[in-house]
Amino acid sequence: MTLPEKTDKREHLLKAAEELFAEKGFDGTSVRDIAQKADVNLAMISYYFGSKEKLLQVLIEQRFASSLELLEGMINNNKMTPWEKIERLIEYYVDKILGGRRFHSIINQEYNTDRSKEIIDLITGIKMRNFELIKLILEEGVKKKQFRKIDPEMTMASMMGTINQAINAKNLYCRLFSMEGASEEEYQTKMSVRLKTHLKMMMRSHLSAEQPNL
Amino acid sequence: MTLPEKTDKREHLLKAAEELFAEKGFDGTSVRDIAQKADVNLAMISYYFGSKEKLLQVLIEQRFASSLELLEGMINNNKMTPWEKIERLIEYYVDKILGGRRFHSIINQEYNTDRSKEIIDLITGIKMRNFELIKLILEEGVKKKQFRKIDPEMTMASMMGTINQAINAKNLYCRLFSMEGASEEEYQTKMSVRLKTHLKMMMRSHLSAEQPNL
């Protein structure tokens, strides 16, 4: 017997789990928490997903499904300069990661624990594919002499790291920005503008072929 | 009665806990795991620390105790240019965070779960103090016209985020660097050089007062 695919309750469970994992971590969330929040009997978790861990696996696969298409489309777009592609990339990732802030917290958390090899490999695979595509854009820019030679892996680490820092240390930045009582939405809109502006400016200086002599 | 301060077993517990938390997360580590690894009776955890959570609190306080002195010393050093201070800062943080990779994973993990307000406030406080001092260096550079006007909070996010990215996504970068069987030490030395070189280069372009027109 294969697993059933379409039910309201199944989606409710995924949604409730997503919010709870982001809030309290994977281990910190019990299946009873999830069932209660989704207003579904707790036995349904094993029924639909097999186990709590498999539920997380489905969650990750499902939420990551679409993100590669845009990248691949951009790679083969000859009307955009490499720099325009980078700008577009920054906007895309800031919106995507900031918008799904809670969910990306789960992934960052789970990726650091060597508990489930399956989940780590799953995430690594997804990140690798994204990474290779972006590397192509950077290399294209170098080839066309629009970018200088930079360390592509570390440059990616800076782009992703900056965004991750902004979502992982929300507490810190709320205090730094004097917006401690702010809602999730307020934080996101404020942080979105600031992140995009900063990242574009920094990446432009970093990638620019003409370098000043300091 | 106040808590006892000096015992071998107490230190063993802290060390064992540090390694296990980093490996399996806070919730993923049981007090029995800790006691077994430290070769100490599990009742000693409550005896020395009161609870598992208080143990984590002690761990964080203890491991962060010394890091502010160097920063304060640098702020008031007039023989160094702002840029030299930034270079020194990069080297310091890369060494510190990369060296205590496992421990910083705990903090990043725990900081994202809103389980214990006490621990979050503790970490936020430490980060805030570090942050304010670094902001002074950046502002000094702007004042002396050696740096251009940048977003200091986001610039910090990029510095810290880049390093965090390198320690949190070790799995990914091991594969990207084709060093999948590498030991922790090999990874750290390789990543250390690469991180420092990249961060100095990127920050120099980013902060430089003379900007190219791309």
Add this chain to the structure above:
DNA sequence: TACAAAATTAAACAAACGTTTAACTTAAAC
């Protein structure tokens, strides 16, 4: 209407969790 499969439920399961207890040993102070 009758029947089989799928969905759903409350209850129970054993295992693991963090913490506490009470008895015991060691060390220090007088």
Add this chain to the structure above:
DNA sequence: GTTTAAGTTAAACGTTTGTTTAATTTTGTA
């Protein structure tokens, strides 16, 4: 040597954990 407190232990505490069971309801099909 006696006394007092600190250190240490094995056992038990009551919860909570993820998962399974077996009974029941709902659904779709013939």
